[in-house]
Amino acid sequence: MIVLPLQAPPGTDGLAGWATDLMAALGAPGAGLVVAIENVFPPIPSEIVLPLAGFAAGRGEFSVWAAIGWTTAGSVVGAIALYLVGMLCPDRWVRRTLARMPLVGEDDVVRAEAWFDRHGRASVFWGRMIPGVRSFVSVPAGQRRMPWWEFILFTALGSLVWNSVFVGGGYALGAQWQRVERYAGVLQSIALTLLVVLVVVMLVRRYRRRRAARRTAAPTRVLRVPDDGS
Numbered sequence: 001m002i003v004l005p006l007q008a009p010p011g012t013d014g015l016a017g018w019a020t021d022l023m024a025a026l027g028a029p030g031a032g033l034v035v036a037i038e039n040v041f042p043p044i045p046s047e048i049v050l051p052l053a054g055f056a057a058g059r060g061e062f063s064v065w066a067a068i069g070w071t072t073a074g075s076v077v078g079a080i081a082l083y084l085v086g087m088l089c090p091d092r093w094v095r096r097t098l099a100r101m102p103l104v105g106e107d108d109v110v111r112a113e114a115w116f117d118r119h120g121r122a123s124v125f126w127g128r129m130i131p132g133v134r135s136f137v138s139v140p141a142g143q144r145r146m147p148w149w150e151f152i153l154f155t156a157l158g159s160l161v162w163n164s165v166f167v168g169g170g171y172a173l174g175a176q177w178q179r180v181e182r183y184a185g186v187l188q189s190i191a192l193t194l195l196v197v198l199v200v201v202m203l204v205r206r207y208r209r210r211r212a213a214r215r216t217a218a219p220t221r222v223l224r225v226p227d228d229g230s
Contacts, residue, residue: 019049020056028053028062032070032077035163039078039135041101046134050163054170064171068164075128075159076152079138083151086142094139112136116144124151128158 023030031053038046053071057064085094095109112133116123117140124146127137141151 019052023053023056023061028057028066028070031056031067032074035071035074036078036081039075039138040081046162047166050166051170051173054167054172057167058171064167067167067171068160071163071167072156072159075163076156078135079155079159080152082135082138083142083146083148086139087145088142091143094143098136098139109136109139113140113143116140121146121150121154124154125158128155129162134162 019031019034022034026033031049034049034053035046038049050071053067054064056062057067089097098109112127113136115127115130115133116137119126123133123137124141127133138151138155
């Protein structure tokens, strides 16, 4: 099969055009590199980059499995970079530096920190599917010294789900890959709903465990028989 050189689809320019050129030059590793950069610099939207990788896979530039594998690896590499920033740098410096990025405010970093504090380790998995949290959740994970192997595991699993949906959508839609972005909000709503359900279940279980522990620890009353002197 003859494969034509990868060209940006009609209406694609700017960051999307640059991502297309990089994938044309490097193949699937180029898609992974773009996603790694997107994780560190959130103004590059993954909702555009990932379907483009699927579009390229559909044209035969590389396999869809290579696209998913490399983009997931890129997500993990970018997340690790921010994890190390959170772990090694002072909190105030991190907030000021990230807030200087285009289209990024200090509120975005604060929101990611609150998200991590509220949802704990699960936030690293579900946060990969939430805009404004997806990249920055790596920072509080490093600040709170989340075990590195847990961070990498949850980041890889969450990224695998997110990347598979968007790469697969771009692969299936071909030249109409831009339609995938329209469904990003639906996926994010599903992720949020599942997270809320998960948090409720965890709170209920924790309440039941504490209640059972209190019952077990409650002192047993000893019934004393009055001494009648006999």
